[in-house]
Amino acid sequence: MDDNSLAIDIRDLHFSYPDGTPALEGVDLQVHEGARVALIGPNGAGKSTLMLHLNGLLHGQGFIRVLGMELTESNLATIRRQVGLLFQSPDDQLFMPTVFDEVAFAALNAGYSQQQVHEAVGRALDVAGMSGYEKRHPTNLSLGQKKRIALASVLVTDNRMLILDEPSAGLDPAGRRALMGLLAGLDSTLIVATHDLDLAATLCPQTVAISGGRVLRHGDTSEILADTAFLRDCGL
Numbered sequence: 001m002d003d004n005s006l007a008i009d010i011r012d013l014h015f016s017y018p019d020g021t022p023a024l025e026g027v028d029l030q031v032h033e034g035a036r037v038a039l040i041g042p043n044g045a046g047k048s049t050l051m052l053h054l055n056g057l058l059h060g061q062g063f064i065r066v067l068g069m070e071l072t073e074s075n076l077a078t079i080r081r082q083v084g085l086l087f088q089s090p091d092d093q094l095f096m097p098t099v100f101d102e103v104a105f106a107a108l109n110a111g112y113s114q115q116q117v118h119e120a121v122g123r124a125l126d127v128a129g130m131s132g133y134e135k136r137h138p139t140n141l142s143l144g145q146k147k148r149i150a151l152a153s154v155l156v157t158d159n160r161m162l163i164l165d166e167p168s169a170g171l172d173p174a175g176r177r178a179l180m181g182l183l184a185g186l187d188s189t190l191i192v193a194t195h196d197l198d199l200a201a202t203l204c205p206q207t208v209a210i211s212g213g214r215v216l217r218h219g220d221t222s223e224i225l226a227d228t229a230f231l232r233d234c235g236l
């Protein structure tokens with residue numbers, strides 16, 4: 001397949017961490033633009049590592065094209081403006097002194113006017129259920145609140161592709177419902193790493209199952225989730 005309508009085109013991607021731990025051992029993955037894909041797999045499967053490759057935070061060996069662009073130094077800024085990445089741990093994401101600054105960051109980067117920044121931050125905080133927290137320090141929030149702020153900071157601008165690493169982990173039931181409602185209403189390409197199989201079934205027609213740094217299956221979510229023997233073998 002050589003297709004510019006692919007949002008993600010990965011061939012034979014290998015990556016080991018500096019301490020020698022192998023994390024990706026030949027990942028092949030093609031995702032069409034507009035698709036919603038759940039990425040499932042046990043702890044240590046390589047889900048987060050794979051996601052960190054999609055906006056160039058990690059560099060393995062192999063071929064990666066994102067939104068039709070090869071992941072080269074010269075394309076990186078363009079790719080990052082169009083790809084929103086929610087880290088698994090909000091502590092890896094949040095770095096500004098106030099919630100407002102945190103959520104405003106991507107909007108400022110995208111060249112929004114002062115007025116547009118204020119509107120976009122207000123909207124994103126509202127959607128994340130965190131209005132009123134603008135002046136708080138992101139570090140001094142609960143895990144679920146940090147997750148909501150991190151999400152707001154990703155959703156503050158329009159993204160052609162959203163990469164969300166365990167977005168519902170740590171959220172309370174109301175937060176999880178709000179997240180699901182919100183994601184259901186977006187039409188960007190969506191890649192969601194999750195252990196929340198109900199979220200996968202509700203939001204994502206496609207599922208990619210990975211284990212040991214390799215894609216084991218890529219197909220209809222309903223088929224994969226119905227294969228209980230496979231899920232059990234995967235540690236799910």
Ligand SMILES: Nc1ncnc2c1ncn2[C@@H]1O[C@H](COP(=O)(O)OP(=O)(O)O)[C@@H](O)[C@H]1O
Binds near residue numbers: 018023044
């Ligand atoms: N910073 C790191 N240094 C060394 N090894 C790591 C690091 N982060 C993850 N790993 C290892 O890489 C593999 C894949 O991890 P990860 O991508 O986080 O899996 P998942 O997100 O599916 O739980 C695991 O074996 C994990 O222990």
Ligand SMILES: [Mg+2]
Binds near residue numbers: 047
């Ligand atoms: Mg992970």
